[in-house]
Amino acid sequence: MFYLKTLEKDFMLEPKDLGPGLKETIKRRLTQMMEGTLEPDLGFVIALVGLDDQHIRPGRIEYETGQVEVWVKFTVMLFRPFRNEILDAQVTTVTDMGFFADAGPVQGIYVNKHQMPQDYGFDAQDNVWRTSDMEVEIRPGCGVRMRVVGVDITPGRMNVVGSIMDDYTGLISGETD
Amino acid sequence: MLQSCMPEHTGSWLLVSQHLYSHSSLPVRTAKVVARAMAIRRPRPAATSLNGTQGVGTCDNGNGGTRAYDTDTLELDLEGQGLRPLTVSWGRRQGDRVKVGAELAQVICERLDGGGKVVRRLKAQHTGRLEEVVVPDLSGLRRPGTDVGREGPEAKEPEERPLPPPRLVLGKLRYCTHPVLQSGRMCAVCGEVLSEGTGQAQEATRVFVQGGYHVSVSRTEAAFLHRSMAQKLRRARKLNLILDIDLTLLHATIDPRAERLDHQKLEVHAFDIFNQGRILRHWCCLRPHLRTFLSQAHALYVLTIYTHGRRDYAHQVARLLDPDRTLFEDRIVSRDDCPDLHGQKSLQRLFPGGIEMALILDDSPQVWQGEQSRHLLPVLPFKFYTEFEEVNRVAGLAPAPVLGSSAVPPSRPLSPPPSSPPTTTHSSPAPSGVSGKETDAEADRKEEKTPPVPPTVFGDPREDTQLEHTWRALEAVHALYYPGGGKPDTEEGDGGAGRSIIQDRGPASGNDELSVKAGKEGEGEEADEDQGVRPPQNVAGCLSFVRRQVLAGVTILFSGVLPRNVDPRRSDLGYMALSLGARIVEDFSPTVTHLVAENASTEKVFRARRQGGVWIVARTWLQLSFLHCDRKDEAGHVLPGCMSTVVPSGKKGVKETLPVSGGDGCEPSGEPQEAKEQRFDNKSDEDNERMSKRQKGAAEKMEHADGDGEDSTAEDLVAALEDELG
Numbered sequence: 001m002f003y004l005k006t007l008e009k010d011f012m013l014e015p016k017d018l019g020p021g022l023k024e025t026i027k028r029r030l031t032q033m034m035e036g037t038l039e040p041d042l043g044f045v046i047a048l049v050g051l052d053d054q055h056i057r058p059g060r061i062e063y064e065t066g067q068v069e070v071w072v073k074f075t076v077m078l079f080r081p082f083r084n085e086i087l088d089a090q091v092t093t094v095t096d097m098g099f100f101a102d103a104g105p106v107q108g109i110y111v112n113k114h115q116m117p118q119d120y121g122f123d124a125q126d127n128v129w130r131t132s133d134m135e136v137e138i139r140p141g142c143g144v145r146m147r148v149v150g151v152d153i154t155p156g157r158m159n160v161v162g163s164i165m166d167d168y169t170g171l172i173s174g175e176t177d
Numbered sequence: 178m179l180q181s182c183m184p185e186h187t188g189s190w191l192l193v194s195q196h197l198y199s200h201s202s203l204p205v206r207t208a209k210v211v212a213r214a215m216a217i218r219r220p221r222p223a224a225t226s227l228n229g230t231q232g233v234g235t236c237d238n239g240n241g242g243t244r245a246y247d248t249d250t251l252e253l254d255l256e257g258q259g260l261r262p263l264t265v266s267w268g269r270r271q272g273d274r275v276k277v278g279a280e281l282a283q284v285i286c287e288r289l290d291g292g293g294k295v296v297r298r299l300k301a302q303h304t305g306r307l308e309e310v311v312v313p314d315l316s317g318l319r320r321p322g323t324d325v326g327r328e329g330p331e332a333k334e335p336e337e338r339p340l341p342p343p344r345l346v347l348g349k350l351r352y353c354t355h356p357v358l359q360s361g362r363m364c365a366v367c368g369e370v371l372s373e374g375t376g377q378a379q380e381a382t383r384v385f386v387q388g389g390y391h392v393s394v395s396r397t398e399a400a401f402l403h404r405s406m407a408q409k410l411r412r413a414r415k416l417n418l419i420l421d422i423d424l425t426l427l428h429a430t431i432d433p434r435a436e437r438l439d440h441q442k443l444e445v446h447a448f449d450i451f452n453q454g455r456i457l458r459h460w461c462c463l464r465p466h467l468r469t470f471l472s473q474a475h476a477l478y479v480l481t482i483y484t485h486g487r488r489d490y491a492h493q494v495a496r497l498l499d500p501d502r503t504l505f506e507d508r509i510v511s512r513d514d515c516p517d518l519h520g521q522k523s524l525q526r527l528f529p530g531g532i533e534m535a536l537i538l539d540d541s542p543q544v545w546q547g548e549q550s551r552h553l554l555p556v557l558p559f560k561f562y563t564e565f566e567e568v569n570r571v572a573g574l575a576p577a578p579v580l581g582s583s584a585v586p587p588s589r590p591l592s593p594p595p596s597s598p599p600t601t602t603h604s605s606p607a608p609s610g611v612s613g614k615e616t617d618a619e620a621d622r623k624e625e626k627t628p629p630v631p632p633t634v635f636g637d638p639r640e641d642t643q644l645e646h647t648w649r650a651l652e653a654v655h656a657l658y659y660p661g662g663g664k665p666d667t668e669e670g671d672g673g674a675g676r677s678i679i680q681d682r683g684p685a686s687g688n689d690e691l692s693v694k695a696g697k698e699g700e701g702e703e704a705d706e707d708q709g710v711r712p713p714q715n716v717a718g719c720l721s722f723v724r725r726q727v728l729a730g731v732t733i734l735f736s737g738v739l740p741r742n743v744d745p746r747r748s749d750l751g752y753m754a755l756s757l758g759a760r761i762v763e764d765f766s767p768t769v770t771h772l773v774a775e776n777a778s779t780e781k782v783f784r785a786r787r788q789g790g791v792w793i794v795a796r797t798w799l800q801l802s803f804l805h806c807d808r809k810d811e812a813g814h815v816l817p818g819c820m821s822t823v824v825p826s827g828k829k830g831v832k833e834t835l836p837v838s839g840g841d842g843c844e845p846s847g848e849p850q851e852a853k854e855q856r857f858d859n860k861s862d863e864d865n866e867r868m869s870k871r872q873k874g875a876a877e878k879m880e881h882a883d884g885d886g887e888d889s890t891a892e893d894l895v896a897a898l899e900d901e902l903g
């Protein structure tokens with residue numbers, strides 16, 4: 001799920017950044033610093049969407065290093081799967097233990113074989129999961145819709161497990177490269 | 178969280194809800210749809226699922242085989258406490274999700290000795306869902322005339338008061354057994370994050386999954402995986418074979434001088450690997466017979482690459498050896514997949530349920546510890562670029578340092594597409610005639626510098642026959658494991674070979690084929706008994722069995738090769754000899770057939786020479802026999818200075834008394850011998866030339882233990898013999 005959140009942060013500005021257009025520089029630096037990172041408990045920062053000038057407080061020069069500490073308050077768009085959310089993802093790896101899929105920055109969403117309907121069977125020859133009526137094949141590159149069963153955020157990594165047991169979940173598109 | 182424990186609420190708490198979907202975040206409609214769908218999918222009623230959605234996790238069929246969920250009977254143990262339960266008040270309803278340690282129910286008990294009332298609490302042992310809530314009928318246990326107003330006729334009747342049941346069954350809790358954990362923390366079935374110290378998290382074994390992911394599996398799940406793998410293997414009549422890359426299958430270097438080196442007959446490939454912002458060109462010199470070996474082994478074994486190299490490197494090599502992805506498919510384990518093993522290798526993660534169907538091929542035995550070493554088939558390190566920087570050294574595990582700032586000579590275009598496997602094959606030594614000689618000369622100089630005293634097992638890499646021998650051993654092990662023969666579509670011979678090994682093994686005295694056959698008829702009972710015991714159930718047993726054939730009947734005495742205070746059985750050489758089935762004695766006796774000596778001037782050597790009929794060999798004979806899993810021709814390894822005494826009396830005597838098993842793979846004479854003979858003819862001139870050029874004596878030549886080295890020593894022997902006689 002994508003959502004907006006307002007964050008506050010103290011961050012350090014190097015002396016070389018000081019000069020005319022300071023607020024623009026701060027915005028640029030903040031964007032560079034934040035976008036694409038994984039915030040603990042919040043999820044991946046997709047984009048910096050709002051930073052008002054009034055939310056940048058005057059900085060303070062640190063005596064030791066000469067860097068400027070600036071307090072800012074800004075709004076970011078975040079992405080984080082939640083439990084029971086329905087999520088679309090692309091399969092990357094198929095093994096006999098289940099399969100792994102990516103959804104944007106969230107990589108390696110694991111769908112265990114226990115979380116797949118019973119009529120799926122693993123075909124070791126072609127390395128695909130296939131239903132008993134041979135109609136559905138899950139192979140690397142195809143799109144699946146899953147329900148998120150659990151999310152665990154550790155420093156630098158977000159682990160997600162999913163399930164395609166539910167109705168209307170499972171394969172939604174064939175291989176797309 | 179128990180909402181209330183007040184006695185007056187008890188009545189309403191006893192009401193058992195039939196409400197099944199307690200998970201609030203799912204809309205009711207979805208749940209109904211789900212329930213309907215699941216009624217089709219599975220016979221199990223919808224009530225059994227966790228967190229409101231359907232059928233999570235009970236896979237009793239093909240794709241699971243294991244059950245992800247288990248049911249716990251909730252009961253209160255009142256045994257021996259002198260208590261009698263009076264009322265049960267539930268704090269939770271049926272279908273509720275409960276966490277571990279949560280209080281589920283309170284049972285108010287009365288002391289039998291009349292000491293008042295006690296509250297006993299029922300707590301959840303697992304995080305799960307209340308599947309069943311039972312309110313037992315305790316009225317029969319009441320004493321007549323107690324305050325609680327139920328004075329039915331049955332209450333008065335039991336004067337003697339039936340004893341309270343020792344265990345009060347109160348319900349059922351269904352919980353996830355967490356069979357698979359992602360990243361060792363989160364259950365992949367129910368999504369619960371387990372804390373590090375939890376028993377399940379600790380117990381779980383990590384497993385490699387392709388693509389660099391890793392999951393952990395519980396013991397039962399591992400056992401299941403193992404069973405299904407073993408089943409698959411048995412059906413295909415295959416075994417697992419783990420292959421190391423560097424120095425086992427090939428020798429790689431990043432030294433640009435390799436470009437100009439004369440590889441002669443060897444197959445060399447080059448590919449580029451992007452590493453830390455640099456493009457590194459790797460040259461890979463394949464071991465002789467590698468491709469034949471792989472295609473042969475593929476028929477009987479499921480091949481897996483396990484290397485200490487980086488992932489890119491491993492995949493490039495795999496692409497090189499296996500452009501169609503038929504040999505290894507995705508079974509490639511690299512250093513990046515196991516950063517926490519610190520230079521060790523472990524099959525635990527490949528085969529969490531046990532490794533009894535796996536064999537390992539590696540040049541460095543020290544990285545395989547414990548049980549795994551019994552599955553190891555060590556090979557002679559294949560070193561071609563002896564003076565160059567080695568890629569992926571095991572010791573430091575650091576990426577090999579770059580030689581010079583520009584690793585690629587500027588004259589070459591930087592990027593032949595790495596995707597096309599046979600990028601550059603140096604089939605002919607086109608521009609490098611001179612430089613090749615230079616390096617040869619360099620090599621010579623180096624050889625001369627190093628004193629020839631410790632004979633080495635390294636021969637000419639071009640004449641390396643390790644893989645041929647290894648293949649024979651692998652074939653023998655496979656035949657032993659699957660006595661009925663190899664894959665149905667391979668030649669019939671496999672089965673016969675396998676049997677013959679078992680039978681040829683014979684009594685320790687050793688027989689040739691005739692006597693084995695005779696023995697089979699004569700002492701059929703014994704043979705049967707032997708067979709009944711023999712066929713070992715796991716691959717390690719088969720391997721050691723095959724090994725034990727190699728030097729069966731040989732008695733070895735060490736002289737000067739081991740420190741004085743070391744038990745020869747515990748030394749490396751002793752281990753080799755014992756595992757090859759030889760006997761080790763510590764003092765000279767008439768039974769000694771082989772004397773492994775360091776130099777010709779020890780007392781034991783003198784005695785052996787006096788006695789005759791004893792091979793006096795260098796340690797290379799034992800080492801090579803071990804590595805090749807094949808009894809090497811002693812004549813090629815006779816200790817320098819002892820040859821003249823040994824050959825006349827020794828050769829005959831030994832040949833007569835020693836067993837030469839007829840099985841394939843354990844047979845030193847026969848086909849390979851012929852091959853050697855032929856090579857001998859072809860190469861003798863060349864050898865002679867080189868000999869005279871280098872001006873080396875026969876003794877010095879001894880250090881070439883393999884290939885043409887052997888041949889030339891044989892030649893020397895003949896020459897020496899002629900000298901002696903004539």
